[in-house]
Amino acid sequence: MFDRETLAEQAILVHVFFPQESACEDLHELQMLVSSAGVAELAVVSCSRSSIDARLFIGSGKALEVAQQVADLAATMVIFNHALSPAQTRNLERVFQCRVIDRTTLILDIFAQRARSYEGKLQVELAQLKHLASRLIRGFDNERQKGGIGLRGPGETQLETDRRLLRDRIAALHQKLEKVGKQREQGRKARQRAEIPVISLVGYTNAGKSTLFNRLTQSEVYAADQLFATLDPTLRQIRLADFGQLIFADTVGFIRHLPHDLVAAFKSTLQESREADLQLHVIDLADPRLEDNVKQVQKVLHEIEADDLPQLFVYNKIDVLQQNARIEYDESGMPVAVYLSAQSGDGLNLLTEAIVSLLSDSYQRLNLALPPDAASWRARFHEMGAVQQEHFDEQGICLLQIALAKPQWERLLKQSDGLLQNFIVST
Missing domain, CATH: 3.40.50.11060 (GTPase HflX, N-terminal domain)
Incomplete structure (x- = not known):
């Protein structure tokens, strides 16, 4: 250490x-x-x-x-x-x-300085020990062998003792991380069952991911103008206007030649990037090494098998270059890049617009008319965060405008034995 x-x-x-x-x-x-x-x-x-x-x-x-x-x-x-x-x-x-x-x-x-969570500290210690294990070398003191009454003979050199202790500690850390990983996997499966889209922020370190994350989720994740300001993944659930519930995940930043032991140790943390429905690839527009940074991020994403997911490029720090916020579209009219400033918030509305556009195919928007005896369904939709607009007419009918994932709606229809189908006014 x-x-x-x-x-x-x-x-x-x-x-x-x-x-x-x-x-x-x-x-x-x-x-x-x-x-x-x-x-x-x-x-x-x-x-x-x-x-x-x-x-x-x-x-x-x-x-x-x-x-x-x-x-x-x-x-x-x-x-x-x-x-x-x-x-x-x-x-x-x-x-x-x-x-x-x-x-x-x-x-x-x-990484050891920045890790704050229990899992993060375990991951960093594991990476450090693996790195140290490959660097144990024989010196004059390491040649000395244990001896004494009943222990004479070849014995065990200090170098061998160090290696054995390292192996034991590494094995113990693997067991602890496996347990934490199972807990994280349970949370991930729960989010998948709820059918709430997950958006993961990835990018080169110091590109402004945490600042953008704070802007989008009204959070207070530590953000600073330094490499690896934050390590531990942070997840926040928010509701976007005209869309519904979303989960944003802020992940560790990447860097050139990120040590392999670190990538291996943080694999469970980076799993959030693999399981996301959409990746926001945050890029420092003012960095002269922009193109190389993008390549390095894509390389790490390939290593963790997360390079085949839908990705939206987010070019940050337009305020530094005095550029205007804008969206770039591909030939089919789908957004591929958003230019904004996470620091000032300029262009944030364009980002949400692009996110809604990319995820809209997976969402169902419905107008429902719920009679008074269906108040339990009204409460259910509010609990799910699916209600976008609501008002009551003179007969006490609740007119709801909802937005939720298509699998969610199909599951609710099945649970209601098709009753909800009768409440649909328009789609």
Whole structure:
């Protein structure tokens, strides 16, 4: 595990440019990650290499240059914008005489800081332990074997003991997460039985998902201009005018080369994105890396098998570029993109309009005339949140305008033995 107090220190950042695009990371993103982790940036050391140095990643000459910077600036940490092997980390720490952290370790620590729910903490610890298990290396102290009366012989090295303890803890975490996952699955099945559409917000981290979520649901989910401001999924049920009940789900943001252990650990949380009826792909319109960010999100969605669901692109932060709110349609007249500002609320009405348009095929809209002896059905429709308009005529007939999912209406018809069919005035 990571010591939080140690991480809140002063660091030198190291960024290497490689000719292969797949090996490159974004320097600005590293600086945002460092800021999100609460680490003070002292300096940035960059260089170009044709390939990775097997021993020191950046080569001996550049390593000595960084070591000099560490001594001159009294840095307590060096953070690489790349994934380092355990041997490279150990060799670099010997040269720098301070702690060395790579990109994956930094992301894992940010997740550990942000997790608030019981499930989130379990998921982060599992990802950390899996990452740590792959980085246990043999050192002089690890060669010592247990011994004593009745325990002489080959025994168990400290390295083997550490690995066994890690395996036991990982197994325990898997069991706890499986139990929590079953509870989450029960809630998901209950929502499916109620036939309430679920809309999941996905997107690159810091694209404005939580701000948009708060606007749509009148919630107070923590939102800030930092990477991974929120981790734990939040679900809110709301009623849209001229439509009915909806459930919005705010999920964790994605990032380039999201550690595989994190994706695996958060799979149950990301299940909300897989089971959604519609995905709102929130995109930072002002980000110069817009196209690459979209590709990275689609890549993660593919990994969790959630890339085949209906998706509406939501281009956020039009206020930064001083653009107008608008909707873009495809050839069939269906909305494919909405441009808005979650911060100011400009274009929010267009988003709800697009959502209603995309989900309308799954909803039934009816006008009913309920006699006084059918008051129980009136109460049922109100309980379901399906009533859009209501008034009584002079004879005490309740005139209702309702909107609900088609499977819901079919189930109600069956429960009433077709009686509700007699109350329909128009559709």
